[in-house]
Amino acid sequence: MIRLESVSKQHAGRILFLDASMAVFRGEKIGLVGPNGAGKSTIFRLIVGEEEPDSGGVLVEKRASIGYFSQSVGEMQGRSVLEETIAGAGEVAAVAHELHELELAMADPARHGEPGELDRLVARFGDVQHRFDELDGYGLESRARAILAGLGFAPAVIERDVGELSGGWKMRTALARILLMQPDALLLDEPTNHLDIESILWLEGFLRDFEGALVMTSHDRAFMNRLVTRIVEIDGGELASYSGDFDFYERQGVVNAQQAEAQYARQQAMLAKEEAFIARFKARASHAAQVQSRVKKLEKIEKVEPPRRRRVVTFDFPKPPRSGDDVCKLLRVDKAFGERRVHHHLDFTIRRRERWCVMGVNGAGKSTLLKLIAGETAPDAGTVAIGGSVRLGYFAQHAMELLDPTRTVIGTLEAAHPRASFGSLRMLAGAFDFSGDDVEKSVRVLSGGERARLVLAAMLFDPPNFLVLDEPTNHLDLATKDMLVGALGDFDGTMIFVSHDRSVLRGLSNRVLELGGPDGPVQYGGGYAEYVEATGYEAPGVRV
Numbered sequence: 264m265i266r267l268e269s270v271s272k273q274h275a276g277r278i279l280f281l282d283a284s285m286a287v288f289r290g291e292k293i294g295l296v297g298p299n300g301a302g303k304s305t306i307f308r309l310i311v312g313e314e315e316p317d318s319g320g321v322l323v324e325k326r327a328s329i330g331y332f333s334q335s336v337g338e339m340q341g342r343s344v345l346e347e348t349i350a351g352a353g354e355v356a357a358v359a360h361e362l363h364e365l366e367l368a369m370a371d372p373a374r375h376g377e378p379g380e381l382d383r384l385v386a387r388f389g390d391v392q393h394r395f396d397e398l399d400g401y402g403l404e405s406r407a408r409a410i411l412a413g414l415g416f417a418p419a420v421i422e423r424d425v426g427e428l429s430g431g432w433k434m435r436t437a438l439a440r441i442l443l444m445q446p447d448a449l450l451l452d453e454p455t456n457h458l459d460i461e462s463i464l465w466l467e468g469f470l471r472d473f474e475g476a477l478v479m480t481s482h483d484r485a486f487m488n489r490l491v492t493r494i495v496e497i498d499g500g501e502l503a504s505y506s507g508d509f510d511f512y513e514r515q516g517v518v519n520a521q522q523a524e525a526q527y528a529r530q531q532a533m534l535a536k537e538e539a540f541i542a543r544f545k546a547r548a549s550h551a552a553q554v555q556s557r558v559k560k561l562e563k564i565e566k567v568e569p570p571r572r573r574r575v576v577t578f579d580f581p582k583p584p585r586s587g588d589d590v591c592k593l594l595r596v597d598k599a600f601g602e603r604r605v606h607h608h609l610d611f612t613i614r615r616r617e618r619w620c621v622m623g624v625n626g627a628g629k630s631t632l633l634k635l636i637a638g639e640t641a642p643d644a645g646t647v648a649i650g651g652s653v654r655l656g657y658f659a660q661h662a663m664e665l666l667d668p669t670r671t672v673i674g675t676l677e678a679a680h681p682r683a684s685f686g687s688l689r690m691l692a693g694a695f696d697f698s699g700d701d702v703e704k705s706v707r708v709l710s711g712g713e714r715a716r717l718v719l720a721a722m723l724f725d726p727p728n729f730l731v732l733d734e735p736t737n738h739l740d741l742a743t744k745d746m747l748v749g750a751l752g753d754f755d756g757t758m759i760f761v762s763h764d765r766s767v768l769r770g771l772s773n774r775v776l777e778l779g780g781p782d783g784p785v786q787y788g789g790g791y792a793e794y795v796e797a798t799g800y801e802a803p804g805v806r807v
Contacts, residue, residue, distance in 0.1 A: 264289050264327055264448055264476050265310055267502075270319035272305060279305055281500035282319070287448065292470070292477040294487045294509055297497030299712070299740055303480045306497075307331060307450045310478075328353060330446035332454055336437040340426025344416060344436055347425045348407045351440030355398040362391050362400075403443075410439045413465035414458065415625055431457035442469060451479040455486055456737070460763040460802040461624060482741050484509055485765040499571060523570040530567045537561055583728040583756045587651035588615050590729050590757045591636055596645035598631055605631050609645070609784060611776065613729075619759040620772035620791055624803055627779025629761045630660065630733050636759065637731045649729075656727035658735045663714035668707040672697050672717055675706060679721040688724075695720040696743055712738040719747065732760035736767055765791070765801065777803060 265287040272280045279302035287293060295303050308314040309321050311331045323329065330353075339347055350356055365388045369381070395401070411421050414435045420428075425436055434457040441449065449470075455463050467489050470477060478495075481487050487509040494505040494512040505512045537557050544550035589612065596609040605628035613619060613636075621629045634640040635647050637657035649655065666675060676688045692702045695716040709717065715738045730751075736744045748770045751758070759776075762768055768791035775787040775794040780803065787794045794800075801807055 264324045265478075266320075266322040267306070267309065267316075268320045268322065270309065270316040270321065272302070272309070272314075272316050274302075274305070278500050280316075280497075280502070283500065283502040284319075285495055285502045285504065287476050287478055289447075289476055290474060291493060292491050293479070294491035294494045294512075295478055295480045295497070296494055296509070296512070296741075298742070301497040303497060304333070304452055307333065307452055307478075310450060324447075327448060328444065328446040329448050329450060330441040330444045331450045331452075332438050332441045333452045334434075334456070336430075336433050339428075339433050339436065340424060342425060344411065344421045344423060344425050344428070345404070345407055347436055348411060348439045348443055349403060351437075351444065352403060352407070353444040353446065355395070355400050355403055358391060358395045358398060359400055359403065362388070362395055365391060407439070407443050410442050410469075411436075413462065413469065414439055415462045417625075435462070438466075446475060448476040448478070449473065451477070451481075453480055453482065455481055455483045455763070458763065459625060460622075460765070461805055463763055464801055464805045482736075482739060482744060483764055483766075484741065520570060527567045527569055530564075534561065534564075580723060580726050580750055580754050583726045583754075584652065584654065586615055586653045586728040586757065589613075589650040590615055590617075590653055591650060591759075592646075592648045593635065593642075594646050594648070596635065596642045596647060598628070598635065598640070598642055606635075606642075607783075611784065611786075613757060613759060615757055616755070617757055617774050618772050618790070619774045619776050620768050621759065621761050621776050621778060622794070622803055623778035627803075629778060632776075632778070633657070633731050633733050633759065633761060634659075653729050654727040655729045655731060656722045657731045658718060658722060658733060660733050660737070662718045663711060663738075666706045666714060666717065668705070670706050671703050672706070672709075673702040675717055676721055676724070680724055683724065691720050691724050694746070710738075712740060712743075715739055716743055723750075726754070726756065728756040730754070730756060730758045730760070732758065732762075734761055734763065736762060736764055779803065 267283065267285050269282045269284055270280050271278075271282055295306060297303055305314060309316060310323065311329055312321075342350065349359070365384060369384050369388065399406075408421065412418075416432075416435070420432075425433060428436070438451075438454055441451075454466065458466065463483065463486060467486060470490055477490070479487075479491075491508055492506070494507065494509060496503045496505065496512070496516075505515055507515070537560070541554050541557055541561075545554050591613040593609055593611040596606055596611075597604070598606040598609075603626075605626075609632075611632075621632060623629050631640065635642055636649075637655060637659075638647075638649075639657070639659070667678075670678065672692055673685075673688060676692060677683075677685075680688065689702060692698075697704075697713075697716070697720075704713075706714070706717070715735070719735060736747060739747065744764070744767070748767055751771055758771065760767075760771065762771075772790040775789070775791060777785045777787070777794075787797060789797070795807060799806055
């Protein structure tokens with residue numbers, strides 16, 4: 264259906280692809296992987312014609328429809344969420360518009376003045392109506408509402424002007440438009456970035472049933488593993504294909520790296536042996552023929568390139584000071600926003616070294632609970648008490664917006680830790696993937712993921728003993744996310760967090776608090792894996 268043939272592409276003098284090729288077949292589900300800046304989004308733009316290759320070709324099957332979801336949604340306003348979703352539904356939306364125009368024309372006597380005009384309108388209406396029926400146009404609105412509900416939109420929000428929504432909800436609207444298209448091929452660039460776990464699980468099911476081709480990037484390991492059957496890796500300007508899911512690709516990558524190391528080591532040993540023989544006997548006439556033979560042999564050998572070694576980002580927490588056994592206690596806490604009551608008589612205690620993940624549907628009060636604990640908002644009634652010797656660190660969803668845009672990366676870390684040495688802060692920046700000149704980048708030009716890494720680096724250099732984290736990995740790439748989960752796994756403190764990433768939930772939690780249920784808050788003594796096993800749900804209301 265889609266083919267890239269010997270494509271080369273440069274951006275600002277930097278080579279992204281060099282004679283690279285790949286193919287996408289009908290019904291395939293492909294995960295596109297590679298480090299930040301490798302060119303994943305560029306491949307999408309090449310396929311849809313937003314960019315042209317410097318050489319080579321991009322071929323798309325004739326009349327194949329392509330749905331492309333990117334992280335740039337453009338301007339949205341003046342239409343309801345439902346109308347905006349339907350407007351992007353491709354041919355069926357255009358046919359619906361023509362059908363509506365024809366209905367108006369047939370109802371307007373002024374349009375019937377010319378002989379045969381009404382007959383022409385009626386005939387055209389019949390053709391358009393037939394095509395509309397073929398495209399299941401009469402089910403369009405109900406399908407749009409079902410998709411929007413799956414992506415977490417409340418019925419009242421569906422009727423609101425999309426221009427009133429936050430950036431994250433506009434992204435969901437843009438995703439709904441693409442899904443409603445039902446194209447022959449879906450190109451999805453980080454579709455889960457602004458979704459909660461319930462919406463991610465719904466999208467997972469939708470894409471599993473999607474019969475067209477799917478090419479996607481995602482920083483959600485579980486999402487990739489559940490969907491893709493092939494991985495295409497961008498590495499050093501080349502495209503390499505691996506049959507299987509993301510976990511298989513990672514395992515195969517380790518095997519390939521070991522084989523490349525072994526092949527390189529074997530050749531280096533052989534070359535060293537031959538060169539030693541030549542150096543030892545080149546001055547002896549009796550060995551001249553043998554020396555010349557080996558020199559010619561070495562000249563003909565195709566040298567194995569030293570394997571590219573991927574930089575593995577690591578970070579080890581300094582040991583935080585010990586807190587008291589009772590870290591935080593909420594007693595009969597009430598919290599409401601206008602008429603909406605979020606928490607009522609909430610009793611909840613967090614003890615030292617517990618790692619609570621908070622589950623609950625949208626509006627259940629997950630972020631509000633973290634704000635109450637962090638002191639960012641006050642309860643309407645009841646008490647929130649922080650225990651003795653507790654030093655709290657809070658990562659909020661809006662934390663990136665609080666960074667000073669005039670500072671550099673290293674300047675931000677120096678401001679947060681004025682007594683730390685410059686060298687130790689450079690090492691900290693490197694651990695969070697700010698290497699070389701990246702530390703001199705202005706905060707103003709950082710991406711969402713880079714800002715999240717910077718906030719986390721500043722917080723965790725001198726770690727608190729109680730971490731309150733609201734979606735800490737939302738904008739992080741897989742490598743940084745794995746590093747953070749590994750480091751937090753060794754964290755010798757207490758934690759409460761909200762996350763939509765099942766790998767993070769499984770890797771970090773040893774307790775689960777579920778909010779918003781009919782029986783009020785429910786506590787589970789094990790972690791997320793035990794919660795799933797005990798309840799049969801991956802999220803409240805969503806069965807495994």
